[in-house]
Amino acid sequence: MTVLEQLNSTSIYLVCGVIVAFIAVVCVVFMARAWRAGKALGMDTVRMKRAITASATFSVLPSVGILLGVLALSGSLGVPWPWLRLSVIGALHYETQVADAAAEQLGISLGSDQMTTQAFSTIALLMSLCIVWGMILSALLNKKYLNRIQRGGGEKKAGGGFGDKAMAAMFIGMVSAYIGSYVGAFISGQGSFSFAGDWTPLVVVVVSALVMGVFTYLAEKKGAAWLDNFSIAGSMLCGMLAAVLIGH
Amino acid sequence: MNREQYYDAYMKKTHFLGRLVSVVSLVLLLGAPFVIGLILGALPDMGAVARGFLSVGLVWTVSSVVEFLVYTPMLGAGGSYLAFITGNLINMKIPCAMNAKELVGAKSGTPENEVISTLSIATSSLVTILVLFLGVLLLIPLQPVLQSPALQPAFANVVPALFGAMAYKYYRKDPVLAMIPLAVMTVLFTLVPSLTGSTSFMIIPSGALAIGLSYLKYRREAKGGAGA
Numbered sequence: 001m002t003v004l005e006q007l008n009s010t011s012i013y014l015v016c017g018v019i020v021a022f023i024a025v026v027c028v029v030f031m032a033r034a035w036r037a038g039k040a041l042g043m044d045t046v047r048m049k050r051a052i053t054a055s056a057t058f059s060v061l062p063s064v065g066i067l068l069g070v071l072a073l074s075g076s077l078g079v080p081w082p083w084l085r086l087s088v089i090g091a092l093h094y095e096t097q098v099a100d101a102a103a104e105q106l107g108i109s110l111g112s113d114q115m116t117t118q119a120f121s122t123i124a125l126l127m128s129l130c131i132v133w134g135m136i137l138s139a140l141l142n143k144k145y146l147n148r149i150q151r152g153g154g155e156k157k158a159g160g161g162f163g164d165k166a167m168a169a170m171f172i173g174m175v176s177a178y179i180g181s182y183v184g185a186f187i188s189g190q191g192s193f194s195f196a197g198d199w200t201p202l203v204v205v206v207v208s209a210l211v212m213g214v215f216t217y218l219a220e221k222k223g224a225a226w227l228d229n230f231s232i233a234g235s236m237l238c239g240m241l242a243a244v245l246i247g248h
Numbered sequence: 249m250n251r252e253q254y255y256d257a258y259m260k261k262t263h264f265l266g267r268l269v270s271v272v273s274l275v276l277l278l279g280a281p282f283v284i285g286l287i288l289g290a291l292p293d294m295g296a297v298a299r300g301f302l303s304v305g306l307v308w309t310v311s312s313v314v315e316f317l318v319y320t321p322m323l324g325a326g327g328s329y330l331a332f333i334t335g336n337l338i339n340m341k342i343p344c345a346m347n348a349k350e351l352v353g354a355k356s357g358t359p360e361n362e363v364i365s366t367l368s369i370a371t372s373s374l375v376t377i378l379v380l381f382l383g384v385l386l387l388i389p390l391q392p393v394l395q396s397p398a399l400q401p402a403f404a405n406v407v408p409a410l411f412g413a414m415a416y417k418y419y420r421k422d423p424v425l426a427m428i429p430l431a432v433m434t435v436l437f438t439l440v441p442s443l444t445g446s447t448s449f450m451i452i453p454s455g456a457l458a459i460g461l462s463y464l465k466y467r468r469e470a471k472g473g474a475g476a
Contacts (some may be wrong), residue, residue, distance in 0.1 A: 001446075004293035006288055007288075007465070009287075010397075012287065014286070015280055015283050015284055016280070017448075018332050019273075019280060020377060022272070022273075022276065023333060023334065023373070023377070024373075024374060024427075026273075026329060026330070026378050027370040027374050027377070028370070028371045028374070029265070029325050029430065030262075030329075030330055030366055031366070031367060031370035031371065031374075033258070033262070033265075034363045034370070036327055037258045037359075038362055038363040038364075039368070040254055040258075040361075041255060041359055041360070043360060043363060045463070046353075046410045047351075047352040047364075048354060048363070048364070048367060050351055051348040051349075051351060051352050051364045051368055051371075052367055052368070052371050055344050055346050055348050055367070055368040055369075055375075056372075057348070057372070058340075058347055058348075059340060059344055059375040059376060059377060059379075060374065060379065062255055062339055062373055062376075062406065062410070063378075063379040063380065064338040064375040064379060064383075065406035066272075066336060066340075066376060067379055067380055067476060070380060070384065070387075074307050074387070077267050078440075079260040079387060080384075081284070082346050083380055083464045085338075086335075086376075087380045087381075088277075088333065088335065089273075090335045090379065094308065097323050098300075098308070100295070100399040101300055102297075102301075105299050116290070117285075117288040118285075118290035118291070118292070118293055120288065121282075121285035121288060121290055122293045122296050122300075124281035124284060124285075124389050125278075125281035125282070125292040126258075126297050126305070128278050128280065128281055128303040129305060129309060130278070130301065130308045131335070131381075132274055132278065133308070133309050133312030133313060133316070134312045134316055134331075135270045135273060135332050136270075136330035137312070137313065137332075138266065138275065138390075139266075139267045139270035139271055139274070140273065142266060142267075142320060142325060142328060143263045143317070143325070143326075145317075145320055145342065146321070149321045149357070149379065150268040150357060153418065162462075162463065164356050165387060165462050166459050166462060166463070167322055167346070167356060168418060168421055168422070168462070169422075169425070169455070169456065169458040169462035169463075170318065170455045170459055171340075171346065171418045171453065172419065172426045172454070173289050173429050173454040173455030173457060173458030174414075174416050174451045175411050175414050175415045175418060175426075176426065176429035176430040176432075176433045177359070177450040177451045177454040178407065178408070178411040178451075179433070179434075179456075180333070180375055180413060180429075180433025180434040180435075181433070181437045181443070181444050183434045183438065184433075184434060184436070184437020184438040184440075184443070185437065185441065186440055187353075187438045188437075188439070189441055189444065190471065192354065192438075192439075193438070196415075198404060200401060201405055201407075202408075202411060203414035205409075205411060205415065209410075209413065209414075209415050209416040211270075211413070212413040212416035212417060213416050214276065216417075217432050229400075231413070232347060232410075232413045232414075232417075233415075234379065235412065235413035236406065236409040236412075236417055237407070237409075238414070239409030239412050240401075240406060241402065242410045243401035243405040244398060247398070247401060
């Protein structure tokens with residue numbers, strides 16, 4: 001049996017599948033509790049349903065992208081491990097980078113035929129280890145931190161609520177960092193000011209922003225509010241389609 | 249029981265459950281490589297794990313702390329416990345929860361936001377789990393289609409596609425303010441192209457700049473409002 005066949009064996013699927021199932025159950029429990037709490041607090045169930053549908057439609061396309069990550073890693077790590085990592089904890093960028101770094105430490109490269117069973121378990125452990133902090137901090141500090149914010153938030157509310165503005169600004173900053181990186185990669189990616197870098201991401205950004213504009217226009221000006229549920233997914237799909245048409 | 253008491257009891261139990269499942273997930277995820285190692289007859293090479301951790305782990309530790317500090321208030325208790333277990337924060341969970349929150353008009357820090365964000369993160373996680381489950385089932389027959397070279401650019405550009413849509417959504421709220429971090433980041437990435445490899449870290453200065461500017465504007469408007 002080759003290493004890859006061993007990594008794709010039923011017993012590995014079983015180990016990973018049990019963990020995925022556990023976390024799926026956790027999600028269902030949290031969802032049911034939140035739904036009940038919302039009802040008990042007098043929230044409109046139509047709005048709660050809307051939040052659920054919007055979140056579900058929103059998540060389909062990114063999830064397909066994540067699935068592709070499983071495909072990308074399955075060539076070197078087998079299917080079940082990347083399936084577990086990307087279903088429940090990681091993000092594709094993170095997993096790929098850490099797996100690659102671990103392989104480097106072992107003097108092999110991902111996707112090569114140098115993979116051994118020990119290299120695999122080492123890579124798998126490093127992938128698990130590097131991203132535990134969010135969970136640890138959550139378990140230790142979430143309650144304390146939120147209580148403190150809540151108290152601070154109470155004071156801020158008297159001043160008119162900067163919290164929501166700060167979150168919107170954080171988003172503006174985040175989007176700016178990514179778009180800035182695409183512009184920078186195009187202008188200087190292949191040598192300073194050579195304007196020879198990859199311009200596909202820029203086109204994708206522009207197309208999906210424009211389509212988002214159309215969605216927003218239809219939703220706000222033409223009374224098609226239901227379109228809002230599909231605005232982000234729809235815009236992303238159009239942007240991605242543009243990338244296919246460009247063929248880069 | 250009144251509304252406030254009910255919510256307090258709900259939050260208390262949410263924290264208890266959240267802590268419990270975080271610890272159990274931690275044990276499962278760290279234990280899995282050892283269990284798999286036993287099955288394969290090859291336990292992890294701890295020396296290589298330690299060296300690897302020193303090279304890349306520390307970087308991710310810093311980013312995890314920042315993520316915890318930034319996203320926890322956005323997501324509320326239930327949402328953030330789930331989000332830190334299920335991952336894919338920036339590329340999916342955060343925008344997904346913000347989108348849901350926006351749709352129903354819930355304000356940060358309110359019980360309504362706590363409920364909506366938990367519903368949103370749980371739904372999003374379940375969709376991912378389902379899509380990946382179906383995908384893995386279909387993996388063999390699906391592989392040629394999805395890996396067809398013609399489709400690769402689409403999936404390679406899922407992040408720009410997301411940020412394009414988000415840019416329209418958020419920039420229109422304050423286009424003038426948005427231009428400054430965008431210009432600064434563009435200049436920075438153009439002058440130091442190697443930063444492209446650490447875009448996720450550049451979110452921190454860029455976000456700080458945007459929040460700082462937004463705060464200055466907020467203060468000025470608050471003063472102007474008081475003076476008028």
